[in-house]
Amino acid sequence: xxxxxxxxxxxxxxxxxxxxxxxxxxxxxxxxxxxxxxxxxxxxxxxxxxxxxxxxxxxxxxxxxxxxxxxxxxxxxxxxxxxxxxxxxxxxxxxxxxxxxxxxxxxxxxxxxxxxxxxxxxxxxxxxxxxxxxxxxxxxxxxxxxxxxxxxxxxxxxxxxxxxxxxxxxxxxxxxxxxxxxxxxxxxxxxxxxxxxxxxxxxxxxxxxxxxxxxxxxxxxxxxxxxxxxxxxxxxxxxxxxxxxxxxxxxxxxxxxxxxxxxxxxxxxxxxxxxxxxxxxxxxxxxxxxxxxxxxxxxxxxxxxxxxxxxxxxxxxxxxxxxxxxxxxxxxxxxxxxxxxxxxxxxxxxxxxxxxxxxxxxxxxxxxxxxxxxxxxxxxxxxxxxxxxxxxxxxxxxxxxxxxxxxxxxxxxxxxxxxxxxxxxxxxxxxxxxxxxxxxxxxxxxxxxxxxxxxxxxxxxxxxxxxxxxxxxxxxxxxxxxxxxxxxxxxxxxxxxxxxxxxxxxxxxxxxxxxxxxxxxxxxxxxxxxxxxxxxxxxxxxxxxxxxxxxxxxxxxxxxxxxxxxxxxxxx
Ligand code: ADP
Ligand code: MG
Numbered sequence: 001x002x003x004x005x006x007x008x009x010x011x012x013x014x015x016x017x018x019x020x021x022x023x024x025x026x027x028x029x030x031x032x033x034x035x036x037x038x039x040x041x042x043x044x045x046x047x048x049x050x051x052x053x054x055x056x057x058x059x060x061x062x063x064x065x066x067x068x069x070x071x072x073x074x075x076x077x078x079x080x081x082x083x084x085x086x087x088x089x090x091x092x093x094x095x096x097x098x099x100x101x102x103x104x105x106x107x108x109x110x111x112x113x114x115x116x117x118x119x120x121x122x123x124x125x126x127x128x129x130x131x132x133x134x135x136x137x138x139x140x141x142x143x144x145x146x147x148x149x150x151x152x153x154x155x156x157x158x159x160x161x162x163x164x165x166x167x168x169x170x171x172x173x174x175x176x177x178x179x180x181x182x183x184x185x186x187x188x189x190x191x192x193x194x195x196x197x198x199x200x201x202x203x204x205x206x207x208x209x210x211x212x213x214x215x216x217x218x219x220x221x222x223x224x225x226x227x228x229x230x231x232x233x234x235x236x237x238x239x240x241x242x243x244x245x246x247x248x249x250x251x252x253x254x255x256x257x258x259x260x261x262x263x264x265x266x267x268x269x270x271x272x273x274x275x276x277x278x279x280x281x282x283x284x285x286x287x288x289x290x291x292x293x294x295x296x297x298x299x300x301x302x303x304x305x306x307x308x309x310x311x312x313x314x315x316x317x318x319x320x321x322x323x324x325x326x327x328x329x330x331x332x333x334x335x336x337x338x339x340x341x342x343x344x345x346x347x348x349x350x351x352x353x354x355x356x357x358x359x360x361x362x363x364x365x366x367x368x369x370x371x372x373x374x375x376x377x378x379x380x381x382x383x384x385x386x387x388x389x390x391x392x393x394x395x396x397x398x399x400x401x402x403x404x405x406x407x408x409x410x411x412x413x414x415x416x417x418x419x420x421x422x423x424x425x426x427x428x429x430x431x432x433x434x435x436x437x438x439x440x441x442x443x444x445x446x447x448x449x450x451x452x453x454x455x456x457x458x459x460x461x462x463x464x465x466x467x468x469x470x471x472x473x474x475x476x477x478x479x480x481x482x483x484x485x486x487x488x489x490x491x492x493x494x495x496x497x498x499x500x501x502x503x504x505x506x507x508x509x510x511x512x513x514x515x516x517x518x519x520x521x522x523x524x525x526x527x528x529x530x531x532x533x534x535x536x537x538x539x540x541x542x543x544x545x546x547x548x549x550x551x552x553x554x555x556x557x558x559x560x561x562x563x564x565x566x567x568x569x570x571x572x
Contacts, residue, residue, distance in 0.1 A: 006067070006070075007061045007066040007067050007069065007070035007099075008061060008066075008070060008096065008099060010096075015074060018074065018077045018078065018081070018094060019077075019094050019095060019096050019101075020093045020094065020095050022095065023095070023097065024056075024095035024097055024102040024104075025097060026048070027047065027048060027049070027095070028045040028046065028047060028048065028054065028056060028102075028104070029045065029046050029048050030044070030045060030046045031043040031044070031045045031056065032044040032045075032439065033448060033452065034055070034110075034441065034443060034448060035443070035448065035451065036448070036451040036452050036454075036455045037455075039057070039059045039060070039069075039072075039171065040057070040058045040059050040060050040100070041057075041058055041452075042055055042056065042057045042058075043055065043056045043057075043058065044107060044439055044441075045104075053107045053439070054092060054104050054105065054106065054107050055104070055105045055106065055107045055108065056102050056103065056104050056105075057102075057103040057105065058100050058101070058102055058103075059072075059073050059076075059100065059101045059103060060099060060100045060101075061073060061099055061100070061101065062099035062100075066099075072171065073101045073103075075171075075175075076103065076170050076171050076173075077091075077094045077101070077103060078175070079147070079170040079173050079175060080103070080105070080170055082145070082147075082175075083170075085137075085138060085141040086137075086164065086166075087134050087135070087137040087138030087141065087164070087165060087166055087167060088138045088141065088142070088166060088167045089105050089106060089108070089158060089166045089167065089168040089170075090105060090106040090166075091103075091104075091105055092104040092105055092106065105168075106160070106166075107160075108158035108159055108160050108166060108168065109158075109159050109160065109161060109294060109298075109440055109441055109442045109443075110158070110159060110297075110441055110442035110443045111154060111155050111156065111157055111158050111159070111168070112131050112154035112155075112157040112158075112159065112165075112214075112218060113153070113154035113155040113157075113217075114297070114442045114443050114447070115154075115159075115293065115297055115442065116154065116217070116218070116221050117443075117444070117447055118297050118300050118301055118304065118442060118443075118444060119296075119297065119300060120221075121221070122218065122219050122220060122221055123218045123219070123293070125219075125250060125251060125254055126285040126286070126289050127218075127289055127290070127293050128215055128218045128219055128254070129254075129280055129281055129283065129285060129289075130165070130285060130289040130290050131157060131159075131165050131218065131290065132211060132214070132215050132218075132257075132280075132281065133165070133276075133281045134157075134164065134165020134166070134290075135152065135157045135165055135167055135211060135214070136211060136272055136275060136276055136281065137276070138165075138166065138167035139152070139167065139204070139207045139208070139211065139272045140272040140273050140276055142167075142173075142204065142207070143177070143203075143204035143207070143271065143272050143273070144273070146175075146176060146177045147173060147174065147175055147176075147177065147204075148173060148174040148177050148179055148202075148203065148204050148206060148207060149167060149170070149172070149173050149207050149210075150172045150173055150174055150179075150183045150184050150193075150206065150207070150210075151169060151171070151172040151173070151183070151184050151185055151188075151210075151357045152167075152188060152207050152210035152211050152214055153185055153187075153188045153210060153213070153214055153217065153223070154214055154217050154218060155169075156168050156169040157214070159290065159294060159442065161294070161440055162291070163288070163289075163290035163291035163294060164290075165290065169357075171357070172184060172357050177203040177204055178201035178202055178203045179201065179202060179203075180196045180201050180202070181196075182194070182196065182472060183357070184206075184210070184357060185357045186230040186231075186233050186234050187213065187223040187224070187225055187226055187230070187233050187237075188209075188210040188213045188214065188217075188223055189206075189209075189210070189234065189237060190202065190205070190206040190209035190210065190237075190266075191209075191237055191238050191264055192205075192206060192266055193206050194234050194237055194238040195238055202266065203266070204271065204272060205266045205269050205271065206266075207272065208261050208269055208270065208271070208272055208275060209261060209262060209269065211261055212257075212258050212260075212261025212262040213243070213261075213262070215254075215257065215258050215261065216243060216245060216258060219245060219247075219250065219254075220245075220246060220247075224243035225237070225243070241264075242259075242262035242263070242264050243262060244258065244259065244262075245258055251280075253278075253279045253280040253283060254280050256278075256279075256280070257275075257278050257280035257281070260275065260278065261275070294442060297442040298440065298441075298442060301441065301442055301443065301444050304444045304446070305444055305445050308444070308445055308446055309445075
């Protein structure tokens with residue numbers, strides 16, 4: 001798929017195949033917002049044909065950085081499509097409507113982070129073991145297929161009605177291992193992810209680290225270093241010793257499990273597969289652990305929502321009074337009004353800390369935001385006030401909704417009981433209360449509302465993070481620029497050197513030629529001289545020989561003549 005394909009374009013058949021062609025508005029009804037990230041919102045919904053309950057993550061690709069958002073959607077859908085495991089969220093299909101992708105999944109009651117949010121206290125060790133075990137089974141499955149989740153935290157571990165534990169949120173996942181991008185949520189990030197730059201690489205073991213941090217989160221309500229700002233935490237994780245469980249009331253096997261997950265050097269850290277055999281997970285525990293925990297949480301949510309409902313009603317009643325016969329603000333009302341402000345049900349400027357996940361490749365808009373309250377969490381007050389003896393009405397559980405086109409309370413036959421409370425300043429302000437007994441959840445209405453508000457207000461941390469991401473991107477760009485410049489300089493140098501060497505070689509050759517020629521000339525000259533000498537010598541020898549021969553001949557001639565004379569005398 002070309003990476004520059006236009007947002008929403010289905011020209012590429014591979015991309016077109018990812019989306020169902022039907023109109024999702026006609027297929028799904030009763031949408032209720034249940035979660036909110038920076039990508040958009042997650043809804044509870046009902047399939048109109050099968051009547052089955054589903055979750056829909058609506059991801060918009062309009063506005064700023066549409067192409068990046070579109071690429072992120074394609075990535076997440078492609079990833080979800082591949083998953084087939086009891087411990088990973090089940091994907092049902094994806095639809096397109098008005099620059100928004102509707103990603104349909106199985107419905108879960110909420111996340112492990114919601115459990116902490118509702119109970120305001122750590123989970124029990126068996127509960128932590130059960131949740132961690134489920135998440136690890138999902139991770140081992142991903143890792144065996146060379147995939148990395150990269151954003152493991154309580155907020156992304158989802159729970160179903162029958163008590164299954166499922167990994168969710170594959171918006172940061174990597175389809176290949178090893179990988180090297182700076183992706184995840186700061187406090188849960190493995191040191192090697194923080195340190196990984198271009199050549200740095202990591203694998204599935206980063207999820208094992210994040211699972212270790214998640215275990216601490218479940219045991220202490222917050223991940224380690226959560227009181228620091230994200231930048232300092234990143235520095236701390238990379239530079240310092242691994243965190244440990246704070247309290248010593250935990251069992252040795254739990255401590256050892258956390259220590260194994262949090263081995264700083266990846267080679268010393270067990271793989272997800274090996275970790276599955278750890279005694280902390282294999283220890284016997286009741287099979288109903290998660291189911292009991294869910295039941296307990298649902299009850300608490302119902303009570304908290306009722307309390308919220310009553311407060312809201314009261315405040316609206318006060319408004320009626322204020323606009324009618326005149327203000328009548330006693331201490332109690334004042335306190336409750338403050339409570340409402342704090343709990344984020346009405347326009348509160350105060351919000352709990354949100355921790356965005358990060359992806360270098362993605363736009364900051366599309367990075368997800370998980371809501372995790374900080375230590376001074378406002379809704380701490382919810383429990384406190386209940387303990388003060390507030391009466392709750394269990395049968396009148398409600399959730400506050402903002403009106404949307406799907407969310408029209410006037411023509412919703414699915415609502416068995418509803419109540420519309422209208423502020424006296426009619427037309428200016430409305431609050432919608434709905435009975436939600438028909439839909440199970442472990443998220444309180446105030447949490448959902450707070451997330452929406454946080455998203456609308458925009459988080460300073462998200463800004464900080466996207467600033468940091470920008471900075472890292474810039475640094476990487478500068479680094480690459482410098483590298484390229486250096487490489488170019490080196491190439492130039494090399495070329496120059498080669499040229500010089502060649503020139504020298506050429507110079508050397510001509511010099512050698514000259515010497516050779518000179519040498520040849522000398523040799524020739526010497527040879528010539530030697531030849532002349534030789535010739536002279538030969539001539540000299542020849543002269544000698546000639547002389548010797550002549551004298552020999554003269555001698556013989558003389559002897560011959562003497563003999564002739566002798567013979568002549570004899571004859572006479
Ligand atoms: P983000 O990238 O913003 O973190 P998530 O996919 O994690 O997006 O979804 C945000 C929140 O929506 C989750 O923390 C969870 O509360 C809720 N959510 C997500 N998927 C589901 C689901 N399948 N069923 C129920 N709730 C879900
Ligand atoms: Mg998430």
